[in-house]
Amino acid sequence: MKIAVIGTGRVGGAIAPNIAAAGHEVVYGVRNPDDPKYAGSDGVARRSTADAAAWADVIILAIGWDAVDGALTAMGPITGKILIDPINPYDFMNNLAPLIASDQSAARLLQAKTDAIVVKALNQVGSAVMANARAQSIKPLQFVAADDPAAKATVMQLLRDIGFDARDAGPLDWSRELEGMARLWIAQAFGHGLAPTSGWALVDSND
Numbered sequence: 001m002k003i004a005v006i007g008t009g010r011v012g013g014a015i016a017p018n019i020a021a022a023g024h025e026v027v028y029g030v031r032n033p034d035d036p037k038y039a040g041s042d043g044v045a046r047r048s049t050a051d052a053a054a055w056a057d058v059i060i061l062a063i064g065w066d067a068v069d070g071a072l073t074a075m076g077p078i079t080g081k082i083l084i085d086p087i088n089p090y091d092f093m094n095n096l097a098p099l100i101a102s103d104q105s106a107a108r109l110l111q112a113k114t115d116a117i118v119v120k121a122l123n124q125v126g127s128a129v130m131a132n133a134r135a136q137s138i139k140p141l142q143f144v145a146a147d148d149p150a151a152k153a154t155v156m157q158l159l160r161d162i163g164f165d166a167r168d169a170g171p172l173d174w175s176r177e178l179e180g181m182a183r184l185w186i187a188q189a190f191g192h193g194l195a196p197t198s199g200w201a202l203v204d205s206n207d
Contacts, residue, residue: 004029004056006071012062014127016044022161027052049074058082065089065099078116082151085110086122088182096183107175119146119155120175123182129199133163140199143169143178
């Protein structure tokens with residue numbers, strides 16, 4: 001599978017090497033791949049955002065909510081491609097205040113902006129979990145929401161490949177609950193001492 005990670009920040013920089021280690025082809029999409037500020041030593045190639053998006057089967061939009069419109073413009077045509085949305089639309093500098101209406105989700109708003117197939121995933125835990133999911137004895141949980149069953153199945157398999165316990169959360173409308181789940185994780189990690197290497201997990205009481 002060919003995967004483009006748009007952005008080399010905390011999320012992008014964590015997930016891309018994990019994807020590569022799982023045996024998938026992966027590149028970063030950045031504004032200018034020749035700019036030294038995008039240089040890295042993780043072995044993942046840097047391409048322009050447009051080139052990376054055109055090449056990929058699956059695109060991971062590892063950016064902030066305020067950068068969505070610019071990224072969509074920079075990517076160019078992505079009709080029918082799978083677009084994974086890991087964005088949590090909260091103000092991290094203002095007590096996690098929502099940046100969108102309470103009855104909306106970033107994923108649903110994103111779907112209205114693009115003719116790609118939006119899949120909500122990779123938003124419910126921090127970057128340290130994304131980087132090291134394959135090494136954990138208990139697989140961290142990752143819910144996936146999407147309206148397209150085939151796209152959802154593709155993303156769930158990718159998540160399993162990189163170490164997650166992938167679970168079907170239903171259609172894209174459930175993205176709002178997944179974003180709320182992320183808000184709780186972030187609040188616990190930054191305000192209540194939860195280790196950033198911690199993730200959600202399902203436990204069977206019969207085990």
